[in-house]
Amino acid sequence: MTDFTRLAEDIAREAGDMLLAKRPTMSVAPGAVQTKSSPTDVVTTLDRASEQLIRQRILAARPGDRILGEEGGEAPGESDVRWVVDPIDGTVNFLYGLPEWAVSIAVEVNGRIVAGAVNVVPRGEMFTAALGEGAWLGGERLRCNPAVPLGQALVATGFGYDSARRAVQAEVLTAVLPRVRDIRRGGSCAVDLCSVACGRVDAYYERGVNYWDYAAAGLVAAEAGAVIGGLRGRPYNSELTLCAAPGLFEELHDLLAPLDPERDT
Numbered sequence: 028m029t030d031f032t033r034l035a036e037d038i039a040r041e042a043g044d045m046l047l048a049k050r051p052t053m054s055v056a057p058g059a060v061q062t063k064s065s066p067t068d069v070v071t072t073l074d075r076a077s078e079q080l081i082r083q084r085i086l087a088a089r090p091g092d093r094i095l096g097e098e099g100g101e102a103p104g105e106s107d108v109r110w111v112v113d114p115i116d117g118t119v120n121f122l123y124g125l126p127e128w129a130v131s132i133a134v135e136v137n138g139r140i141v142a143g144a145v146n147v148v149p150r151g152e153m154f155t156a157a158l159g160e161g162a163w164l165g166g167e168r169l170r171c172n173p174a175v176p177l178g179q180a181l182v183a184t185g186f187g188y189d190s191a192r193r194a195v196q197a198e199v200l201t202a203v204l205p206r207v208r209d210i211r212r213g214g215s216c217a218v219d220l221c222s223v224a225c226g227r228v229d230a231y232y233e234r235g236v237n238y239w240d241y242a243a244a245g246l247v248a249a250e251a252g253a254v255i256g257g258l259r260g261r262p263y264n265s266e267l268t269l270c271a272a273p274g275l276f277e278e279l280h281d282l283l284a285p286l287d288p289e290r291d292t
């Protein structure tokens with residue numbers, strides 16, 4: 028494990044422990060919830076507390092590094108190193124007491140992601156990866172499911188917070204669902220990508236996820252042998268993130284591309 032991976036893991040573990048300790052036992056404590064881009068896009072005081080803790084720990088260990096976080100935006104710095112942080116991916120699950128949420132921390136050097144840790148806190152599972160060195164769940168090296176044909180693929184996806192975008196996502200889904208084994212909507216992009224990495228699903232696609240959602244888990248999936256990309260040869264991005272083993276990736280891509288899944292109306 029690289030020093031970056033180890034540090035990302037340590038900090039993701041500490042933030043996860045804090046969240047578990049402070050999480051309300053009853054779901055949806057109204058005073059603790061605000062909304063962001065739409066009435067369904069929630070942020071809790073614990074999202075902010077988690078990001079603050081993560082920022083403090085990163086800067087204590089590596090003063091001067093840059094940090095991009097979902098809640099606090101970009102903090103400038105001189106370093107070639109930038110940390111990409113989602114303090115809780117799957118905030119709605121967190122709020123409702125569902126088990127699919129994670130703390131996600133990635134490390135970029137000169138714009139390239141080199142390390143990542145995804146702490147799926149309720150399950151006690153720590154996914155880690157280092158560029159060119161593999162992906163792990165705890166001590167176990169990960170490989171995604173090879174050679175699954177589209178018709179037998181279990182496909183994870185998700186939906187954005189904007190109502191018009193959701194209408195298109197639902198339309199795309201009606202064309203995908205009859206062609207695959209089944210669909211899963213777990214509620215955390217980071218967990219979905221880690222699920223591809225460890226073979227709990229065969230593929231994942233989603234329109235509109237943010238860089239902090241997939242930065243760490245995308246490396247986990249890629250290091251587990253999955254292809255992760257966008258439409259028509261583009262690198263994966265917020266327009267569309269698509270991930271599956273080679274072969275299935277192309278099949279799912281060719282199903283999605285003519286549906287124009289990047290549109291919002």
Ligand code: IPD
Binds near residue numbers: 213216217
């Ligand atoms: C969300 C989750 C969800 C995905 C949404 C994301 P958040 O992140 O990753 O699975 O469908 O598009 O915004 O808001 O819980 O950090």
Ligand code: CA
Binds near residue numbers: 116117
């Ligand atoms: Ca997120």
